[in-house]
Amino acid sequence: MKVQWTHLLISLPLLTLLICGCVSPLKPSAGMGDEESVTVPFKVRGAMLSFGGHPVIEASMNGVSGFFLIDTGAAGPMLTANGARRCGVSSKPAGAKGVDMWGGQFALETATNVTIRIGARFSLHYDEILVSPKEDDHLGVLDFGTLRSLHAVMDMGKKTITLSK
Numbered sequence: 001m002k003v004q005w006t007h008l009l010i011s012l013p014l015l016t017l018l019i020c021g022c023v024s025p026l027k028p029s030a031g032m033g034d035e036e037s038v039t040v041p042f043k044v045r046g047a048m049l050s051f052g053g054h055p056v057i058e059a060s061m062n063g064v065s066g067f068f069l070i071d072t073g074a075a076g077p078m079l080t081a082n083g084a085r086r087c088g089v090s091s092k093p094a095g096a097k098g099v100d101m102w103g104g105q106f107a108l109e110t111a112t113n114v115t116i117r118i119g120a121r122f123s124l125h126y127d128e129i130l131v132s133p134k135e136d137d138h139l140g141v142l143d144f145g146t147l148r149s150l151h152a153v154m155d156m157g158k159k160t161i162t163l164s165k
Helices: 005-020 081-086 144-149
Strands: 029-031 037-041 055-061 064-071 078-080 092-101 104-118 122-132 140-143 153-155 160-164
Touching: 037 055, 064 081, 078 081, 078 104, 081 122, 122 140, 140 144
Parallel strands: 064 140, 078 122
Antiparallel strands: 029 122, 037 160, 055 064, 055 104, 078 140, 092 104, 104 122, 153 160
16 A cells, blocks of 8 residues: 555644644633733642642632643643532533543533633633533643643743733
């Protein structure tokens, strides 16, 4: 069987994206008011086992404040079951959507029409977002795809994240 190089050159990048999970299918719409960018502080909460040394930012949903993990290895944004419940966000079974994490296979749920407020003037709105069954003490996780879509720049010295339109 003869392999055509053009097919191989087109197929490899697509296959790489599927395997690596570097593209978040759940893209937010962002609101920053009249600002072109917003800078928010982050903390590294390594002492807390559930955060595992990940940076966290303070945010809110439905007026309830808490932390969101910044996880550049996450395949998509996600709320925790505890975070969704605390913030009054209802969810429903996601059908066939499941994920291998934390040493097991978990069925996921989805929530719709969710807005996450970061700081006074910045918001992320998701038409649909996954909800983990885990009862973690943070509200959720912001992933690489979300950060990339917002042109995020982390300044480790100043412990800030700048998000841009």
